[in-house]
Amino acid sequence: MAGIYIHIPFCKQACHYCDFHFSTSLKYKDEMLQALLQEIKLQKSYLDNETIQTIYFGGGTPSVLEGDEISGIIDAITDLHTVSSTAEITLEANPDDLKADKIKALRQTPVNRFSIGIQSFYDEDLIWMNRVHRGQEAEASVKRAQDAGFENITADLIYGYPMLSDTKWKYNLDKIFDLDIPHISSYSMTVEPQTALASFIRKKKQAPLNEQQSAEQFIVLMDAMQARGFEHYEISNFCKPGHYSQHNSNYWKGAKYLGIGPSAHSYNGDTRAWNIANNAKYIQSIEKNNIPAEAEVLTEENRLNEYIMTSLRTIWGLDLDHLNQIAKGTADQLLKEAADFFDREWIIRKENTIYLTNRGKLYADHIAAELFF
Known part of the structure; x- marks a missing residue:
């Protein structure tokens, strides 16, 4: 069994802590979608005809795409690969994108799992992070998705940043439990070199992060998850029994995967490859039927x-x-x-x-x- 990752390199705005590859301009979205479809064709043989068990739309913010655009990408995959009838198909989504009409449209696609970037339920924290959504919107988006029949949901939370007191952290966790979300991914905030957060710290506009705070809040996280019956199955991932992320679990277990899109990585057991992290150059190369990637043979x-x-x-x-x-x-x-x-x-x-x-x-x-x- 293998997986396919699709990198959608667009966001409405840049979170201060994020160093993933993305653009805040949707100007070339149509050209990018055509390039993704073409790369799927060019990479047809990479997984050596293995059955596809997982498809994962990451980014960036894949939920900026329309339902028919997502279905088009999945159709392109199923045209060229054998996709399991029980395949896990995940879409990363921001709460502000999951309005009722969007969820209704996504219900008509093969997507069967949401990964919702909540991060915090406190508005002041979300503003500090430069997130688009607000806390009430995060809660409402989860409930709308559940009401529409999406049961397989994971939510992201962040800890270890200056504004997050232990009281606020426990509230965020309790809110997640109250929403009955079966899978949680939770990460300690880190300072990546080319981010706005790193610049703020260098210019002394922001205090450095506190490693002791992060460690203590990680312990709170582990204890709370254990008390609620969640399995701590990977350092940053917790789930109710039977709700593992199949896609990410395959990464950790060394399964093969194909990455489509700028900055996406691929692995077939013998080699690892990574696409160029530049939208314009990626599109230009794919239009010439060249995959803009570097690769290494694993020793x-x-x-x-x-x-x-x-x-x-x-x-x-x-x-x-x-x-x-x-x-x-x-x-x-x-x-x-x-x-x-x-x-x-x-x-x-x-x-x-x-x-x-x-x-x-x-x-x-x-x-x-x-x-x-």
Whole structure:
């Protein structure tokens, strides 16, 4: 089983913390859509005829597209690939786009899952982030989607930013629980170099982020999710039993995926490729039937380190037998390097699998980096 990711590089305005590839101008939307359809044709053989289990519209803000534009992209995929009858088809959406008419139109498409970028229910936080929507709109968009029959919904929340007190953070979580959303993705705010937030901090218009605050709010998050019966199946992802994100789970499990659109990444087990992050150059290249991408052949070391990085973040853990399948003898070497982490109780071993403890999840990136080959 494989997945296809479609990058829609348009947003109404730029969030201060975001460094994903996008444009705030829709001027060339039609040309971009034609290029996406053409790249789907050009990339037909990349997944070697594997059945498509997931399609994911990310961005940017894919919900700026109309229902028929989304259906057109899905039709192009189904014309060239075998798509499972139970495929998970996700659309990332901003609350302000999910008006009643838009949801009604999306109900007529094959989309069966929404990923809604809520981030916070506090208007002052959303203004500080430079989000388009407001808190009441976020709540209303979820209820409208549910009333229209969309049950498979995930919501994004952000923590660890200066305006978010622990009281406000607990309120955001309680609001999510009250809305009966089955999947939550929650991220600590980070300062990416080319963002407005980074500029504000450099110019001392904004205080630096507080790592201790972020760690404490992550613990609050884990405790609240556990108390409500959610599974913490990946560092930043929680769900009610049976509501995993199939698409993202395939990333973490090393399944093949094809990325369509500017800045999109692809992986077929042997190579990794990434498209140019420039809308005009992407369109111009695709119009000439050239895929504007760079690629690398994955070395044994690449595969080992990627498996360590992704597997440790998940509920399924790092399988030592699989590590030895990639390169014989590497499991013993990793266990030696991990001795200090066992002593600190940041990781534990059950049979032939290593897992992060809740304490270890606070240091996931550090642990992975230290165990790299």
